[in-house]
Amino acid sequence: xxxxxxxxxxxxxxxxxxxxxxxxxxxxxxxxxxxxxxxxxxxxxxxxxxxxxxxxxxxxxxxxxxxxxxxxxxxxxxxxxxxxxxxxxxxxxxxxxxxxxxxxxxxxxxxxxxxxxxxxxxxxxxxxxxxxxxxxxxxxxxxxxxxxxxxxxxxxxxxxxxxxxxxxxxxxxxxxxxxxxxxxxxxxxxxxxxxxxxxxxxxxxxxxxxxxxxxxxxxxxxxxxxxxxxxxxxxxxxxxxxxxxxxxxxxxxxxxxxxxxxxxxxxxxxxxxxxxxxxxxxxxxxxxxxx
Amino acid sequence: xxxxxxxxxxxxxxxxxxxxxxxxxxxxxxxxxxxxxxxxxxxxxxxxxxxxxxxxxxxxxxxxxxxxxxxxxxxxxxxxxxxxxxxxxxxxxxxxxxxxxxxxxxxxxxxxxxxxxxxxxxxxxxxxxxxxxxxxxxxxxxxxxxxxxxxxxxxxxxxxxxxxxxxxxxxxxxxxxxxxxxxxxxxxxxxxxxxxxxxxxxxxxxxxxxxxxxxxxxxxxxxxxxxxxxxxxxxxxxxxxxxxxxxxxxxxxxxxxxxxxxxxxxxxxxxx
Numbered sequence: 197x198x199x200x201x202x203x204x205x206x207x208x209x210x211x212x213x214x215x216x217x218x219x220x221x222x223x224x225x226x227x228x229x230x231x232x233x234x235x236x237x238x239x240x241x242x243x244x245x246x247x248x249x250x251x252x253x254x255x256x257x258x259x260x261x262x263x264x265x266x267x268x269x270x271x272x273x274x275x276x277x278x279x280x281x282x283x284x285x286x287x288x289x290x291x292x293x294x295x296x297x298x299x300x301x302x303x304x305x306x307x308x309x310x311x312x313x314x315x316x317x318x319x320x321x322x323x324x325x326x327x328x329x330x331x332x333x334x335x336x337x338x339x340x341x342x343x344x345x346x347x348x349x350x351x352x353x354x355x356x357x358x359x360x361x362x363x364x365x366x367x368x369x370x371x372x373x374x375x376x377x378x379x380x381x382x383x384x385x386x387x388x389x390x391x392x393x394x395x396x397x398x399x400x401x402x403x404x405x406x407x408x409x410x411x412x413x414x415x416x417x418x419x420x421x422x423x424x425x426x427x428x429x430x431x432x433x434x435x436x437x438x439x440x441x442x443x444x445x446x447x448x449x450x451x452x453x454x455x456x457x458x459x460x461x462x463x464x465x466x467x468x469x470x471x472x473x474x475x476x477x478x479x480x481x482x483x484x485x486x487x
Numbered sequence: 488x489x490x491x492x493x494x495x496x497x498x499x500x501x502x503x504x505x506x507x508x509x510x511x512x513x514x515x516x517x518x519x520x521x522x523x524x525x526x527x528x529x530x531x532x533x534x535x536x537x538x539x540x541x542x543x544x545x546x547x548x549x550x551x552x553x554x555x556x557x558x559x560x561x562x563x564x565x566x567x568x569x570x571x572x573x574x575x576x577x578x579x580x581x582x583x584x585x586x587x588x589x590x591x592x593x594x595x596x597x598x599x600x601x602x603x604x605x606x607x608x609x610x611x612x613x614x615x616x617x618x619x620x621x622x623x624x625x626x627x628x629x630x631x632x633x634x635x636x637x638x639x640x641x642x643x644x645x646x647x648x649x650x651x652x653x654x655x656x657x658x659x660x661x662x663x664x665x666x667x668x669x670x671x672x673x674x675x676x677x678x679x680x681x682x683x684x685x686x687x688x689x690x691x692x693x694x695x696x697x698x699x700x701x702x703x704x705x706x707x708x709x710x711x712x713x714x715x716x717x718x719x720x721x722x723x724x725x726x727x728x729x730x731x732x733x734x735x736x737x738x739x740x741x742x743x744x745x746x747x748x749x750x751x752x753x754x755x756x757x758x759x
Contacts, residue, residue, distance in 0.1 A: 288702060288759055289693055293678055342758045349755060371646075371668045373678050376692040378702045380668040381758030383647055384654055387626040388755040394627075411668075413619035414607075414647040419627055433619040433647075434609030438673070442609050452614060462617050 233257050249469045258406065258426045258469055262308065263315035263332035266365050270328060270473055271319035278317045281350055283343035288378040297374040304335045313338050313368070314347040318354075321363060322477020324484065327355035330365040331412070333405075338368035340412055341375045345382030348416065352389030361399040361480045366417040370410015383415040390419045399483040401476050404431050404454070404463070422479055423463045424472070425454035431463075494690075501690035508665040508694075509605075512717035513642045514724055516558025516601040517543060522721075523728040524549045524556060533582035536616060541572045541604070542580030542652075544587045546596065550732040555591035557584050557652065558601035561642075574643075575608040578621035581651050585621075585628045588636075597635040597735050600652040605670050607648030622651045629654035630751060635738035637731055640664045640696060640705065642716075646673075650704075656750050657734040658704060660696035661723065662711045666704065667694045703757040707734075 230239045233252035240253075249269055250259035261269065267276050291297040305311060313335040317328045329351040331338045348364070355362040371379040393400050402420040404413075406429035414433055417423075425431060432452040440447060450456045454466045467475045481487075520527050520543075527547035532538040544557035559576060562568030584600075591598045607618055629636065629652075636655035644653060644666035660666065668674070675681060675688035699705040709726050716723040738746065 286759060289691065289698075291691055293691065345758060373668060373674050373692075375758075376668050376694075377666055377699050377704060378758040380646065380650055381702055381704050381754075383626060383650055384630075384704070384754040384757050387623070387630055387654075388751050391627060391630050391751060411647050414622040415626055416623075418620050418623045432614050433607065433622070434614065438676075439609050439611060439614070443611070445611055447611065451611070460615050460617070462620060 234259060251469050256427065256468075258428060260333055260367075261405065261469075262334055263310060263330040263365075266330040267315065267317045267319065267328050269469070270321055270330075270363065270365075270476070271317065272321065272323065275320040276317045276328070277319065278315060279351070279354070281311070281316065281347045283312060283346045286342050286375065286378075288342065289374070289376045291374040291376070293374075300336065300374070308332060308335050310335050311343075312347055313341065313344040314351075316347055316351040318358070318360065321361075321480065322473055324477055324480040325358070325360045326480065327351050327358070327360045327362050328365075329362065331367050333367045333369075333407075336372060338412070339370065339372035340368060340379055340382045340386075340410075341372035342378050342382060342385075344372075345385045348386050349389035352386075352393050355398060356392050356396040359396075359398065361401070361484070362393050363401050363403070363476055363480075364416060364420070365403045365405060366408050366412055367405035368408055368410070368412040370412055380411065383411045386416040387419060390416050394419075399480050401479060403472060403476070405429055407431070409433065409435055418462075421483070422465075424465050424467050424475065425457060425463045427454060427466055427468055429454045431457055498686040498690040501694070502671070502686035504663070505665055505671055505685075505689050505694060507663050507715055508642050510642075510715065510717040511563070512720070513661075514716055514720045514727075515563055516560045516603055516641065518563075518720070519601055519641065519724055519727060520547065520556055520558060522724045523731070524554070527556060530587060531583070533579040533586060535579070535582055537577075537579045539572075539577045539580030539583060540570055541574050541576040541608070542584055544584060546591075546594075549599070550728070550735070552735065553594070553596045554735070555587050555596050555598045556601070557587055557598065559604040559649075559652065561603055572608060574604045575606060576604065576648060577608050577610075577613045578616045578618050581607075581621035581625045584652060585625050588628055588632055592632055592634045595634060597637065597738065598632065598655070599731060599735075600636070600638040600655060601641055602638055602644050602649050602653050603641040604645055604648050605643050606645040606673070607651075622647045625651035626654055630754060631747065633743050633747060635735065635741075635746060636750075637734050637738070639709075639727055639731065640666055640699075644696075644699070645670050653704070654750070654754055656738055656746060657706050659707045659709055659727075659730050659734070660699065660705045661716055661727075662696070662708045663715045664696045665694040666696050666699035667692060702759055703753065
């Protein structure tokens with residue numbers, strides 16, 4: 197069967213731009229009442245915090261952003277067309293740690309309104325045709341299960357088929373332990389997707405948000421042409437706590453932060469959230485040979 | 488009450504399988520290389536920072552052909568175990584492996600990878616020098632390499648640290664080896680917030696290579712006579728040699744474009 201057959205997309209109504217299959221998408225952060233900056237604790241009217249892209253205007257802390265909100269932040273107004281990729285229910289190990297794994301997935305779906313930890317969309321980004329693939333940390337810690345891996349790989353294939361640049365926002369705790377070795381295999385599956393994008397010579401840009409670890413960092417998150425990190429984002433392979441416990445070494449100041457990785461030559465730039473669309477748009481325009 | 492006893496028994500069996508895979512006398516990479524190849528010449532260093540002794544590699548002759556052999560080495564006694572960092576590579580190990588794979592491609596030599604690691608090293612230096620970047624690069628390298636590749640999981644295939652040397656055209660595994668998303672201790676720490684519940688994690692995660700076989704990361708299991716490879720090293724090493732040569736022979740006849748395309752689509756589908 198042609199993979200494209202399994203993918204349907206729909207144009208959103210202007211009032212409700214980010215419509216996914218099933219329940220309506222809910223923003224991660226509340227849009228009513230007040231929210232506190234997780235770092236400086238300053239309180240904001242929720243609407244204002246969302247308008248500031250969940251960045252604290254007081255201390256500059258970049259808060260968590262859901263996948264739907266990410267797409268809205270990066271895409272040009274009214275251009276995002278989310279892809280309803282159905283990956284079904286997957287439970288390769290029959291995993292149960294008191295709560296059966298399919299039930300955990302069902303709860304995550306209910307809570308986030310997402311089908312999996314990845315949400316993908318066709319969009320225009322600063323005038324460039326792009327495929328957006330955004331992870332959602334609220335969906336089981338953005339963990340890379342086989343469903344999420346499949347969604348990303350299809351986004352790669354659609355980027356190639358439609359000659360779109362690929363832009364991925366990565367935020368994840370790493371592998372989805374409940375899927376065991378099948379989760380590990382997603383590093384291979386996603387890399388195979390990226391390899392198609394590379395062969396097609398399409399620009400691939402990744403934006404790494406807080407946090408980004410494990411098999412996500414060790415595969416598609418850093419296989420891009422340009423790696424951009426958000427200020428203060430913690431990024432790495434093994435988590436700092438794991439390293440401290442394993443080695444009993446004292447971690448250096450700012451270890452594994454975006455700024456630390458920039459100094460060590462691991463990322464191309466640290467870019468504030470408000471400037472991401474322009475920065476990515478400029479890059480894609482240049483790589484595409486357009487003025 | 489009986490459920491608890493059954494669960495405990497299941498966990499005990501599952502963890503015993505992990506311990507069997509970790510048996511210190513199972514064949515190690517250098518031992519296999521010495522036994523099945525001739526003229527193996529170790530090449531060292533990643534040309535960027537240093538030489539990681541958890542990964543060894545170099546060209547050799549095997550069954551009438553030249554082959555690039557790369558292995559993760561755990562060591563066999565306290566001194567060599569420390570020297571090889573218990574088989575846990577730093578980024579330099581993966582970068583050396585990529586350098587040697589590129590060299591193999593240049594000389595049209597197939598690549599043989601011997602996988603044996605609990606996980607990639609977790610440490611400050613490894614993070615500073617881009618552990619994730621090195622693994623991600625090795626994955627892409629293996630997916631696109633224009634020469635035949637065979638990997639053998641000897642004992643422990645742990646995490647992305649193992650996968651980085653295991654995206655081959657053919658992946659074989661010794662029957663009693665384990666292949667896991669992370670060591671059971673780490674899984675337990677993540678799932679139950681208690682590394683002590685490693686037996687429970689082992690039971691839940693089905694770490695045996697038959698699971699990896701079922702989801703498409705492993706193609707063929709190499710049988711081990713009871714009680715396991717630790718008691719029959721020469722026999723098992725001979726079986727490894729036979730299986731590797733058989734697969735290299737088959738792969739030699741496949742046009743390289745076809746081989747790379749098959750490899751790509753196989754890993755595109757891996758994991759269900």
